[in-house]
Ligand code: IMP
């Protein structure tokens with residue numbers, strides 16, 4: 322994913338696919354024109370890359386020139402086409418091939434036809450690398466089309482978004498801000514958080530980011546951030562929030578196409594909750610809810626003691642340790658409960674019952690977000 326100005330774009334058409342499409346157009350046109358020496362006319366600015374690659378592939382003699390028109394403002398086509406540099410040579414009797422980077426509404430093409438109306442060319446042929454059939458509103462014939470694309474804004478390979486992106490060798494498509502569901506999942510030890518996270522991530526196509534797992538992954542793979550985190554841990558210090566946030570940022574970027582995220586184990590403080598919000602805002606998104614599984618202490622103690630019999634986890638075997646962990650959980654999360662409650666984003670869910678019942682309760686909250 323890339324960001325140009327305020328918008329995000331995702332990879333769409335590779336340099337290889339573009340190359341193949343241009344080769345095909347060059348060969349098709351050469352075959353159709355026979356012995357004619359055509360004048361290829363690029364429409365600046367967007368077509369400079371297509372024209373450059375096209376003429377290198379064109380297997381026969383040809384001439385090349387440019388005219389300069391402008392129509393786009395931001396991501397919207399504009400009816401008002403400006404002619405900035407017109408024709409500078411006599412094209413009487415010549416076979417002219419317009420080489421466009423993209424044909425969208427066809428407004429630019431109308432202007433091209435207007436320019437050629439009084440030129441006594443032998444023929445006017447239109448070739449475009451990209452074509453958006455759903456956006457095209459004219460009926461001028463398009464003789465050669467490289468790749469048909471949906472009606473979504475693209476950048477790269479000569480095409481820009483407010484000046485940026487023309488230099489990129491492949492094509493990116495705008496990422497329409499899909500509604501993301503980002504949850505912070507909480508629950509005291511034994512509440513069934515892990516089990517429920519598994520169900521929710523399947524049901525809503527979310528990516529589960531457990532801070533513990535992210536730390537272990539980065540340290541095990543000796544990433545720069547992992548080593549940095551470890552250097553604090555080795556000194557017995559807490560890993561600074563900014564290091565954790567950078568790791569989470571990398572996880573979010575790795576899953577740019579996700580429907581959303583379930584954060585687990587982070588945030589634990591107000592400052593972390595704010596840092597997480599800043600991170601999500603930088604992705605055009607936000608945290609939608611903190612969902613906490615609520616389970617009565619006595620039920621938790623019973624569940625954990627039961628788990629301790631088979632899990633072999635020493636911290637699940639001793640009742641006073643279990644009670645301490647539960648108390649610690651409530652002390653820590655109380656702060657976050659207040660933080661998210663003040664934004665109307667806190668949802669407590671009854672965590673007692675069958676796994677299915679609890680999933681249904683959680684889904685009811687998520688479906689309403
Ligand atoms: P039309 O006049 O609407 O056919 O648009 C043609 C011109 O608008 C192109 O030559 C480009 O400069 C620009 N354009 C159209 N669609 C896009 C796009 O998806 N990305 C960037 N520029 C575009």
Ligand code: MG
Pocket residue numbers: 364365366367368421422423429
């Ligand atoms: Mg153009």
